[in-house]
Amino acid sequence: MPDSVLTPEKAHAYWQRTSKLMWTILGLWFLASFVVHFFATALNTIVIFGFPFGFYMAAQGSLVVFVVLCAWNAIAQNKIDEEFGVAED
């Protein structure tokens, strides 16, 4: 590395951690975006406070998951950055 921020080994480890976080969140995103809603018809038979559950997940449940995933990504990636000493000043 040119500016000696990280040694090649450290850079590799940093990118592995970052990639792992990315794949984890991408997997949860896929569950919330698609997999849950494959079962919408079945979930709609469960009604909670007047909300058919399948409808509720598409209208609101998954949206909450998206907000949480984005916030989690920001926090977790900052931790990784600090651990490897590559956070900005």
Place this chain on the structure above:
Amino acid sequence: MAYQIGRGDFIANLGKIYGIYTVGFIGFTAGLAVLEQMGVPNRIIGYLYIFMTIGIYALIGVLSRTSEVSEYYVAGRRVPAFYNGMATGADWMSAASFISMAGGLYLQGYDGLAYVLGWTGGYVLVAILLAPYLRKFGQFTVPDFLGTRFGGHFARFIGILVLLCASFTYVVAQVFGVGIITSRFLGMSFELAVFVGLAGILVCSMLGGMRAVTWTQVAQYIILIVAYLIPVVWLSAQKTGVPVPELMYGQALTKITELEKTFGVLKGHATAFADPNGQFSWVRFYNYFFLIFCLMVGTASLPHILMRYFTTPNVRDARASVAWSIFFIFLLYFTAPAYAAFAKWEIYSSVIGQPIASLPAWVQNWSQVAGMLTIRDANGDGILQLAELVINQDIIVLATPEIAGLPYVISGLVAAGGLAAALSTADGLLLAISNALSHDVYYKMIDPKASTGRRLMVSRVLLLVVAVIAAYTASTRPSGIIQMVAWAFSIAAAGLFAPLVLGIWWKRANSIGACCGMIAGFGICLFYLIGTRYFDMPLWWGISNVSCGIFGIPLAFVVTYVVSMMTAPPSKEMQDFIDSIRVPRGAVLTVSGQTRVE
């Protein structure tokens, strides 16, 4: 502070400034409510709302005028994450989200939720795959990234083509929305209203570029979210006694289901993937998911959104800013299904089954606006049946204040909110287009020695030219506005997603692979779209052409992979460059033959 918008003092006092602004706006609304009670005609209230809000945006635009390149293109990279989130929210939520989406949910029930999911989940992709790395790369535009990473003008040029195609389609829809609102509330012809609205768009972006657009969008976000929430909160309090519509509309869904049974409706509001007879349909099933996928991937490919993340002070703020963006967008999208349900409950319970002679006043008012609400007593019994009422999806949000029996001042507020939504998106899109032309085409490809003043002048002139062409196109009333917006997403997704993601995440992707991938993805998407729309080409497997990206997105990935593997890997220098944008700290390496702007 006045002439220092976007600078030190201004940034330090953002909370105070926008706090005073919000209180001032609420005071203004309260003042108008008092005027209404004193008997001031509705028309005057409509005028005051439109001119006051456009006046504020224009004032911010003039105060943030700039002649510095980095201020003009990326707002000086000083926008804090929280405010960039708000600006992105306004940039993102257009006339389609504000005016049409709840109406679409009213008409389509569960199937309409594809828009709610598709227009939110894409931010997860922006957050994990793109935004922080594009911010670290730190240039001015999305084609800048393509040009640098895939070495040369050709990749940049294809990127610009996709950008122009997607953004122009999108901006025409917004100018159209501005025209509808302006014509309704100022009572002028639609064709004229389009150009009046255009003036409102241009004063924000011409003088101050990204700096002006950013601080105007924050102001517009505040107005649009207040305007969206107030009527539905009121309606919820009225119907259920609790002013939290997002929690209480379960009651509305239950009532709707009961009423649907008595009306003999076969496809219920919450029934998923059903044809009009209420039977499960595979075609509807996969079209639902394909549309969600295209909208989400399109979110992560639209340059007017991605360029917002170039404006934060650093990489950490870019990440935080994506999280704030989806939070501010979520506030509206989370509420839209409640809007639709309360409106449907009210209409099903107090309009359907009533004698046509004694319908509520709002039904009478809207049936006078051509094509918005039609009542036809088919069986001649003088009672309104469900099938005898035809309602346009664009009036649900605009009519909700009247449905809830709220004063006219709230209708004016909703119109001001819709206008803010359409103007803010149009501003962002026009800026993305004119930046691509002035920075990427003119400065980077035609005249790299152009002076700063000349570059900004070219940008302003192009902004004007593109805006006038967009307004002209909108004034011809092209059909299917919502469709056009969805097309823009599919086009951007097919052409730009693969090269952006692979450019960052796969070092082996090379120039020729990315160029072939972009051409293949963009090409098949356009082919399917134009073929099915204009040349009667049959649909492939019944896939709707709003999801034309479903063919282009995977093809772009496959072609980029195969061609890259068949040709030589990128140089060591390029691989070091990729390493340098993956890590927040440290300098971005230059690649030979490329110049960097700071």
